[in-house]
Amino acid sequence: MKAIITVVGKDQVGIMYKISKILNDYHINIEDITQTILQDYFTMIMVVKIDEAKTGFHEIDVALHELAEQEGLSIHVQKEEIFDTMHKI
Amino acid sequence: MTIYKDVLETIHMIEKENLDIRTTTMGISLLDCFGRDHKAAADRVYDKITRLAGKLVETADEVSDDYGIRIVNKRISVTPIAFAGAKTTEDWLLYAKALDNAAKAVGVDIIGGFSALVQKGCTESDESFIEAVPYALAETDAMCSSINLGSTKAGINMDAVMMMGPLIKKTAYLTRDNSSFGCAKFVAFANAVEDNPFMAGAFHGVSEAENVINVGVSGPGVVKEALVGMKDAPVDKIAEKIKQTAFKITRAGQLVGREVSDRLGVPFGILDLSLAPTPAVGDSVAEILEVMGLERCGTHGSTAALAMLTDAVKKGGIMASGHVGGLSGAFIPVSEDNRMIAAAEEGCLTFDKLEAMTSVCSVGLDMIAIPGDTSEDTISAIIADEAAIGVINNKTTAVRVIPVYGMKAGDRVDWGGLFGSAPVMELNGFSSSRFIQRGGRMPAPVHSFKN
Numbered sequence A: 001m002k003a004i005i006t007v008v009g010k011d012q013v014g015i016m017y018k019i020s021k022i023l024n025d026y027h028i029n030i031e032d033i034t035q036t037i038l039q040d041y042f043t044m045i046m047v048v049k050i051d052e053a054k055t056g057f058h059e060i061d062v063a064l065h066e067l068a069e070q071e072g073l074s075i076h077v078q079k080e081e082i083f084d085t086m087h088k089i
Numbered sequence B: 001m002t003i004y005k006d007v008l009e010t011i012h013m014i015e016k017e018n019l020d021i022r023t024t025t026m027g028i029s030l031l032d033c034f035g036r037d038h039k040a041a042a043d044r045v046y047d048k049i050t051r052l053a054g055k056l057v058e059t060a061d062e063v064s065d066d067y068g069i070r071i072v073n074k075r076i077s078v079t080p081i082a083f084a085g086a087k088t089t090e091d092w093l094l095y096a097k098a099l100d101n102a103a104k105a106v107g108v109d110i111i112g113g114f115s116a117l118v119q120k121g122c123t124e125s126d127e128s129f130i131e132a133v134p135y136a137l138a139e140t141d142a143m144c145s146s147i148n149l150g151s152t153k154a155g156i157n158m159d160a161v162m163m164m165g166p167l168i169k170k171t172a173y174l175t176r177d178n179s180s181f182g183c184a185k186f187v188a189f190a191n192a193v194e195d196n197p198f199m200a201g202a203f204h205g206v207s208e209a210e211n212v213i214n215v216g217v218s219g220p221g222v223v224k225e226a227l228v229g230m231k232d233a234p235v236d237k238i239a240e241k242i243k244q245t246a247f248k249i250t251r252a253g254q255l256v257g258r259e260v261s262d263r264l265g266v267p268f269g270i271l272d273l274s275l276a277p278t279p280a281v282g283d284s285v286a287e288i289l290e291v292m293g294l295e296r297c298g299t300h301g302s303t304a305a306l307a308m309l310t311d312a313v314k315k316g317g318i319m320a321s322g323h324v325g326g327l328s329g330a331f332i333p334v335s336e337d338n339r340m341i342a343a344a345e346e347g348c349l350t351f352d353k354l355e356a357m358t359s360v361c362s363v364g365l366d367m368i369a370i371p372g373d374t375s376e377d378t379i380s381a382i383i384a385d386e387a388a389i390g391v392i393n394n395k396t397t398a399v400r401v402i403p404v405y406g407m408k409a410g411d412r413v414d415w416g417g418l419f420g421s422a423p424v425m426e427l428n429g430f431s432s433s434r435f436i437q438r439g440g441r442m443p444a445p446v447h448s449f450k451n
Helices: A015-025 A055-073 A081-087 B004-015 B038-053 B056-067 B087-107 B124-138 B159-174 B181-185 B222-229 B235-264 B285-292 B302-319 B338-347 B352-356 B377-392
Strands: A003-010 A029-038 A040-047 A073-077 B019-029 B071-076 B112-117 B145-150 B156-158 B186-191 B211-217 B268-277 B364-371 B397-404 B412-413 B420-421
Touching: A015 A040, A015 B186, A015 B352, A029 B087, A029 B377, A040 B004, A055 A073, A055 B004, A055 B056, A073 A081, A073 B056, A081 B004, A081 B235, B004 B112, B004 B222, B004 B235, B004 B268, B019 B038, B019 B056, B038 B087, B038 B377, B056 B071, B056 B235, B071 B302, B087 B112, B087 B124, B087 B145, B112 B124, B112 B412, B124 B145, B124 B156, B124 B181, B145 B159, B156 B159, B156 B377, B159 B181, B159 B377, B159 B397, B159 B412, B181 B397, B186 B211, B186 B338, B186 B377, B222 B235, B222 B285, B235 B268, B268 B302, B285 B302, B285 B338, B285 B412, B302 B352, B338 B352, B338 B412, B352 B364, B364 B377, B364 B420, B377 B397
Parallel strands: B019 B071, B071 B112, B112 B145, B145 B186, B211 B268, B364 B397
Antiparallel strands: A003 A040, A003 A073, A029 A040, B019 B211, B145 B156, B186 B397, B412 B420
């Protein structure tokens, strides 16, 4: 299953490391990354592939939300379909 | 790079503009539960609801997590209970408590369907049902009630309209310790729809299937934000923008609704795209009218702006979902919309203007606090006016007014949570009694010569 992870927050050392570490722990493959820094704000969109046999969607959601709270970031994990459905006819 | 823009737009709508799925409502038919022994029938009602809706809340929460869009309310609508055919208040209360207990057992916010359809006439059973409604509302927490009093095909049942004043006043009195909150759980309809997922007026119509999932999507904040940048654009450009935004919101609702229905193995019914405000800042329908260029909601031009908004929302929604239904449009509940509250407090939004606006919004006079000493006949007359707008114009209209016990015009009542707070509005002081006390049946309108 494909999902999209969005991270927005104040730029700081090690954001990428911490997120990819969690993804690695849960056997999640990163397929694509786009990121920019706008006026000190870090914005990243990651397309990932979740192997559902190994990891439940909810677990990843919880793990990333914990990180978001610790680091003061806004992190969303959402199934890819929501974006396709809303923005394509 | 388009995905970048789309993803951020969606995230922005969810985080900053209050995009959410307002309600996932499971419709349940109770026709096979009714019978002569009302105690046994009420038990069957409880059993059926808890069996079919047992996993509703859990499933909706899972889907909500997967797509990152909040499903704010999980609700149930059932076959109008008046079909149970009971004859005494005690028996009707058995059903009311069965509904209320079932709602609490499965963890939904509200259950709707303590309802009767009397647009053409009342049976003996319907009359006893109407008398029981105030007690049912006072003795339950999560149950909502509605009565359909008129339709374009049948005209208006003025005998039943006459009974609404006493019903509402009695409810206000019985729930006086709670600012007459019981009245916020009761709606008087004309042309009620059978698949509405929004409360307090939801019920599962008799022509509906055994069990369906209906979804209500909202998003006034998203529409407002989309219009903010269009300062001097002509209205047709604004209408187009509203359509596009409504399309996106509806698609999100359609996806989430389908997923909930697939996971529960229950057919998907309809999607209702109604801009439904909440008291939260930035989640207001009145604010959309302000962004369109009105200093306050309720001033001249409000009816025109609301008409365009409602129509554009419907057009966008219809394109986006295979099954649009319910009320689809824009709601204008006074106490639930912080800009509407402000407009009412400043004297810009009056009761009469609200009535005019209901001729183009998707429902009617909604969540309006009126003085506690308003006469029964005046309340019935308000309902008759609103029903007439619906019946003549072939649209749904409803009245949800709360004569707050012990309060007078200008006081402020606070119900808290999603129901918000409202200034008590002034009404016309002249009597309507002799007209209302005539009773009878207003004939169905002619469908030609529409001038």
